[in-house]
Amino acid sequence: MVMIGTDSHKKTHxxxxxxxxxxxxxxxxxxxNTxxxxxxxxxxxxxxxxTFALEDCRHLTRRLEGDLLRAGQRVMRVPTRLMADARRGARAPGKSDPIDAEAVALAALRHADLPVAELDGPAREIKLLSDYRRDLVMQRTRACCQLRWHLHELDPDLEVRSRSLRNDNTTRRVADALEGVDGIVARLARDLLARIVELNTLxxxxxxxxxxxxxxxxxxxLAIPGVGVLSxxxxxxxxxxxxxxxxxxxxxRFTGTAPVPVWSGSSAGKVRLNRGGNRQSNYALHMIAVTQARGIGPGREYLERQSRRGKDRTAAFRLLRRRLxxxxxxxxxxxxRHNVTDLPTAA
Structure with missing residues (x-):
């Protein structure tokens, strides 16, 4: 078997x-290109x-990956960290496209259990929509902060509760308060409010x-207690x-909930918080843990049991995230398994 490593850029591979x-x-x-x-x-x-080994930077390799898979090729995704480690351990010094491509191939040869790419499906559709929603929420948060400062300048007594600008009743009340007010600040406030209403709809x-x-x-x-649509x-x-x-x-290890060992000699068994892994997944698990800690599901009972064993709340939450x-x-x-069995069979 021959391993082909790639170093991808916008114009060339x-x-x-x-x-x-x-x-x-x-x-x-x-x-x-094609x-x-x-x-x-x-x-x-x-x-x-x-076998093709592509550095896992899918904004650059998405089209190449799709063309290779449609041609029946086997494609592996190599994390950037593994590629960098392989390049540092290579005999050829420096950094160039061929050196990076060779490092990707070497990392794939050394780690046989790397993720294998496949054609896009519903999971990618969900990811694209989820990422787009998160970007829109960030835009809305920024617009809300700017609008609040303008409203405070126009009328310090106008009360707008935290996070209430996502509600139609609040946006209508603010629009009524801004109606007929002259000046550049009021104009900017009306523009920001219109943008917030648009973002709410999206x-x-x-x-x-x-x-x-x-x-x-x-x-x-979704049947897991505390798991909502967004998480x-x-x-x-x-x-x-x-x-x-x-x-x-x-x-x-992927979700960053597996602890990292930090012991040597007689100090066996010590671990520390894993700050690696996929941080979006880690945050989603944390929010599920917070929800369960409020009494939805078995999380609160688990935290109390860990507390009785001498764990502080931070350590107990780490254990709960791993359990989740x-x-x-x-x-x-x-x-x-459910989705595979639901696929239509050939006649």
């Missing part, structure tokens, strides 16, 4: 082919059975669309196929 022991067989640079991808496939055909429409998609794809995940959408989109993970422990990671993993697996 540079690829390097290595044999199973890491010896360089060839390199090529092609344009980052014609270039066809040339790449013709070149790769000369090596027989190949966010609500996206949440409705996400609710339908998530309910169809992950009923078992489920984040977990589905960031996981990108639970079959990529061999067990719950591997998934916990395992629960989410099992639910995603159940949903995957």
């Amino acid at each position: 540079t690829v390097v082919a290595l044999d199973r022991v890491g010896r360089k067989l060839g390199e090529l640079t092609v344009r980052a 014609d270039g991808h066809v040339n790449l496939l013709r070149w790769a055909a000369g090596f027989g059975e190949v 966010v609500k429409a996206l949440e409705k669309e996400l609710a339908a998609l998530v309910a169809a794809q992950a009923p078992s995940l 489920a959408a984040v977990l589905i989109g960031e996981t990108a196929g639970v079959h990529r993970f061999r067990d719950a422990a591997a998934y916990a 990671s395992d629960t989410v993993f099992q639910a995603l697996r159940a949903d995957q």
